Amino acid sequence: MSVDTITDVTVYSDGTWREGTDVHLSGGRVTALVPHGELPYGERVLDGSGGHLTPGLVNTHTHLFQSGLRGIGEGLPLLAWLSAVGDEAARLTPERAYATAAAAAAEALRSGTTTLVEHMWPHPSPEVHDAVLRALRDSGVRAVLGRGVADRADGSRRWGFDPRLMQPVKEALAHTDDLIAAAHGSRVSLGLAVPNPRCLTPEGMAEVRAYADARELPVSLHLLETTTDDAMCREHAGVGAVEYLERAGFLWDRLLAVHCVELDAAGRATLARHGVGVSYNPLSNMRLGSGIAPVPQMLAAGLPVGLGVDGAASNDTQDILEALRIGAYLQRAAHRKADLFGFPEMFALAANGANRVLGLEERPAGVQAGMQADLVLHRFDRDYAVLPVRDPGATLLTCAGSRTVAAVMVGGEVLVRDGEHVRLSSKELSAGLAFTAA
Structure with a gap:
């Protein structure tokens, strides 16, 4: 159901909360407050009395297939964890790809994510990628689908990518054109996803960059999640990861660098000079023991920073409100400052921080x-554990969650109502995740 008017709601607008407001919608957009x-009122009314309305949030990084891998590799360091996840990725079928993507998208919507950025691992099966696109379209979420690509094989994943999942770059890019055509007219746009700097040769980087530039696509890249990127790039190329990328011409204003835990001052200045964006994934970085991304320093350097939830194998949920809260608390603990990253700052980061880099509509405060x-x-009032509400922003940051989400709209269409996805039933989503890992 699409909504024409949300009535008598307290709405977050221009950095303040406006009580007793009617929000009018038309053609998938807000037309008046x-x-x-x-x-x-329009014909289709949503009663907002007693409720609080905000823009939806943008999850700038996830791996949808990992919703079938919760708890995998618990306690393993990153490379060993990647090996365990890679074994499951090699077994991925179109049926599992659809089931896991649909469940992850529905779960993300339930916590107030209205846009997600899917970083697909490279996979040789076009049908697997096609299934993910179908799941995203069926869920109704707005999404950037990053099609995986790599051209340097290494079973250890130290200087390259899992050879079982490799596909010639030209084939991967040709299939990306097919996906662009299939996504036309939907809420899904396409991008490219590179596992890390070690998985593309300089020649591969040039090919991927040229393709992305010609089609104005964003590219997502794991960068400096740990010290491995720098260590391997120095060993094999004689320079650190950021310089390796810069020399190859692989830093530009449509590149989203994910994690950046080990990004130093020189690296921050280099990425900022090229207009690169960053995805901050606090829960995944904690779960895998990677460290704490220097977000205040990134922002001070002029880097656009968005919030990421990461895949359910390293978080292990798709709850963006949990990431919002922990993302703030982690920085406060690291810097020993209780007044760091309050609601306005964290909400701006989560709703709009990296939108420009990703080609998404930029959102106001x-x-x-x-x-x-x-x-x-x-x-x-759906959950006494968040009451009383002295400051709605403080409540959203510190204790709200999916249990307080009454409705989620994308393009004015209600996709979640009272915790349930309108298009996809919980019973069907659960059944899709009932497979046993081989």
């Missing part, structure tokens, strides 16, 4: 006329 009752109607309605 007016005092309650000032304008006639709250709901405003003209924006895409990607909206989340919270009802704090």
Whole structure:
């Protein structure tokens, strides 16, 4: 169901909370915010009284297939964990790819994610990628689907990628054109996903960059999640990871660098000079023992930073509100500052931090006329554990969660109501995840 008017709601707009507001929608966009009752309602009304309305959030990094791998490799260091996940990726079928992507997208929506960025691992089966696109379209979420690509094989994943999952770059890019055509007219756009700097040769980087530039696509790249990128690049190429990328011309304003835990001051300056964006994934970095990304220093250097949840094999949920909270708390603990990353700063990071780099619509500080109607309605009285509400922003940052989400809209269409996905049933999603790992 699409909504024409959300009535009598407290709405977050221009950095403040406006009570008693009617929000009018048309054509998938917000058309007006007016005092309650000032304008006639449309035919399809959502009662917002007692609720709090915000823009939806953008999960800048996930791996959807990992919703079938929760708990895998618990306690393993990154490379060993990657090996365990790689074994499961090699077994991925189109049926499992669809089931896991649909479940992950529905779970993400349930916590107020209205846009997600899927970083697919390279995989030789076009049908696997096609299945993920179908799942995203069926879920209704807005998404950037990053099609995996790599051209340097190494079973150890130290200087290359799992050879079982490799596909010639030209074939991967040709299939990306097919995906672009298949996604046309939907809420899904395409990008490319590179496992890390070690998985592309300089020649591969040039080919991927030229392809992305010609089609104005974003590219997602794991970078400096640990010290391995730098160590391997220095061993094999004689320079650190950032310089390796820069020499190959693989730093530009449509590149999203994911994690960047080990990004030093020189690296931050280099990425900022090229307009590169960063995806901050606090829970995954904690779970895998990678460390704490220097987010305040990144922002000070002028880097656009968005929030990422990462895949369910390293988080192990798709709850963006949990990532919002822990992302703030982790920085406060690291810097010993309780006033670091309050609600306005964290919400801006999560709703708009890397949108420009990803080719997504840039969003203002709250709901405003003209924006895409990607909206989340919270009802704090659904859970006594978040009451009383002294400051709605503080409540959202410190204790709200999927249990307070009453409705989620993408393009004005209600996709989640009272915790349930409208298009995809919980029973079917659960059944899709009932397979036993081989």
